[in-house]
Amino acid sequence: MxxxxxxxxxxxxxxxxxxxxxxxxxxxxxxxxxxxxxxxxxxxxxxxxxxxxxxxxxxxxxxxKKEFVEDYIFPAFRANAIYEGSYLLxxxxxxxxxxxxxxxxxxxxxxxxxxxxxxxxxxxxxxxxxxxxxxxxxxxxxxxxxxxxxxxxxxxxxxxxxxxxxxxxxxxNPYSCDENLLHISYEGGILEDTWNQPDEDMFKFTVSPEKAPDVPTVIEIDFVAGNPVAINGDKMEPLALFTMLNKLAGENGIGRLDLVENRYVGMKSRGVYETPGGTVLRIAHRDLESITLDREVMKIRDSLVPRYSELIYNGFWFSPERELLQSTMDQTQKTVNGTVRLKLYKGNCISLGRKSDFSLYQESFATFEEDEVYDQGDATGFIRLNGLRLKINGLQGRYSK
Incomplete structure (x- = not known):
């Protein structure tokens, strides 16, 4: 050549x-x-x-760095991208x-x-x-x-x-490492034996959960159209915001993952990852979606997440199908505006509350107290219609007792 x-x-x-x-x-x-x-x-x-x-x-x-956060990390997290249920890509x-x-x-x-x-x-x-x-x-x-x-x-x-x-x-260095703003990965060395646990002194981004502060860190993250825009009310550019999330999460031992994944080339591979800020961001984002996304929209979107994530994992970022899915994912994010309150504590990220002007949660409908907006008698016909096909199957004796 x-x-x-x-x-x-x-x-x-x-x-x-x-x-x-x-x-x-x-x-x-x-x-x-x-x-x-x-x-x-x-x-x-x-x-x-x-x-x-x-x-x-x-x-x-x-x-x-700026382009990485704005044009790659944030779009993927708007889509809740995750490979094989664990890896944040x-x-x-x-x-x-x-x-x-x-x-x-x-x-x-x-x-x-x-x-x-x-x-x-x-x-x-x-x-x-x-x-x-x-x-x-x-x-x-x-x-x-x-x-x-x-x-x-x-x-x-x-x-x-x-x-x-x-x-x-x-x-x-006994490990093969890849480091960037989103994560650091470790492969090889003692990790090639899936029974061996990682050495504690290997980790760079996160403290051990056992050594994390005994007092929780409580933060609030504001979102606009699915993107984080502020921490504790302080508006920040994407790079500064994500850097801050990495710091806060790392200090509290959040974001470690030990995973055996399926490589695109066909073999299984064991990797250990630290993704502090990304872990917090995904939890916060999904929590806000719980009150701002319509049920059926969420079902369709969630059904596409594995395919979207697999495309990224396999190297098809620059492909018409990834762009198609990205447009769909971003369409769902128009109402994902609001604030999530989180507790960061010893390796855990726990949602404490969420609020939004676009919330579909209505206390007047959901309350266990007396209300004037929901007729509980309507449930009788709802259940009977949903059970009609089960009744017909039951008359044929298709279910074991």
């Missing part, structure tokens, strides 16, 4: 540093190292310096944004190829490449882990030493 210039999704770690040098040698062309700042703790000056020292023509650091939501910016840089810099460091066993290769294909099908895609012969860490280290690429001398 003939290539003139490559944009590499670059983290500065051993793998992508080796890939950077390997691409330069293999294709004999300039390589631009691109890193996306989506909230991970990183020394970007060091990343830039290492990329240039390793042979990059240019190192580009793109600050995507922290990595899955970040990949299409990274790919989108990579494509933009490739077009800006006149590159005709893009590359990534995802392995041939994982979901990320699919997510990156579906993004490239959907946004810029003319670009060539290079996936080194599927083509080269550097198939072990030892071979990577040997290549790095042979090419004067610094190899960390500190003890290797």
């Amino acid at each position: 003939s290539v003139n210039k490559i944009v590499l999704a670059y983290s500065g770690g051993l793998d992508t540093s080796v890939i950077l040098k390997w691409l330069e040698q293999e294709y004999q062309c300039p390589v631009i190292a691109y890193s996306a700042d989506i909230g991970q703790k990183e020394d970007w000056e060091a990343v830039t310096a290492k990329g240039m020292a390793t042979g990059a023509e240019k190192v580009i650091i793109s600050d995507l 922290g990595t899955s939501l970040a990949r299409p944004l990274i790919a989108k910016e990579q494509v933009r840089i490739a077009e800006q810099e006149g590159a005709d190829a893009v590359s990534h460091g995802a392995t041939g066993k994982g979901n990320d290769q699919v997510r990156f490449e579906l993004g490239y294909i959907g946004l810029a099908p003319q670009l060539k895609i290079i996936a080194p882990w599927r083509t080269w012969n550097l198939t072990s860490r030892q071979k990577l280290v040997e290549f790095a030493k042979a090419n004067n690429i610094p190899v960390p001398v500190t003890k290797k």
Whole structure:
């Protein structure tokens, strides 16, 4: 394959540093190292310096935090996205944004190829490449882990030493981690045995629930059209608000998850996640919907959540079906306006109250006290009509007694 210039999704770690040098040698062309700042703790000056020292023509650091919250996290949480009932899609939501910016840089810099460091066993290769294909099908895609012969860490280290690429001398992190504003994930190491529990000192975003404060933190979150807009009455921009939610939830030990999930490529994988702010946001959002969404609208919307979430997990963010479902989800959010009061306490997020000018809850109808708006006698015909088919089946003796 003939290539003139490559944009590499670059983290500065051993793998992508080796890939950077390997691409330069293999294709004999300039390589631009691109890193996306989506909230991970990183020394970007060091990343830039290492990329240039390793042979990059240019190192580009793109600050995507604001876009990540506004255009990826919030839309997904308006839809209550959740994969296999537990996973809040922290990595899955970040990949299409990274790919989108990579494509933009490739077009800006006149590159005709893009590359990534995802392995041939994982979901990320699919997510990156579906993004490239959907946004810029003319670009060539290079996936080194599927083509080269550097198939072990030892071979990577040997290549790095042979090419004067610094190899960390500190003890290797036993986990494969992905960090961004929404979450941090841990895979590999002792976690590959599903019976082993995670080490407590592994966690970065959350304190242990046992060590969380003994006094609850009570907060109020205001929503407009399904998006959070204020905490305790203080209006904030989305990035600042979500950062605050992460802090409050993390301090109270909220958001840990240990999950064995089904990867798109076919295997099961065990991951441990910390998603503090996202966990609180989802609970608050669903609680407000309980008073602002019509029953039948909620049923239809909830029936679409698994499909919507699966599309994101599998890498189809840039697809007509995801956009169709997003429009449907957002249509349901027009009345999701109001305030939720929550108690954050030792790993738990508990709803204490909710209110809205768009509430469909009417105390005059729901009360157990005497009322003048509901005729309880109407229930007799309602029950008989609903039971008619059961009566007919019963006359045929179809039910065991």
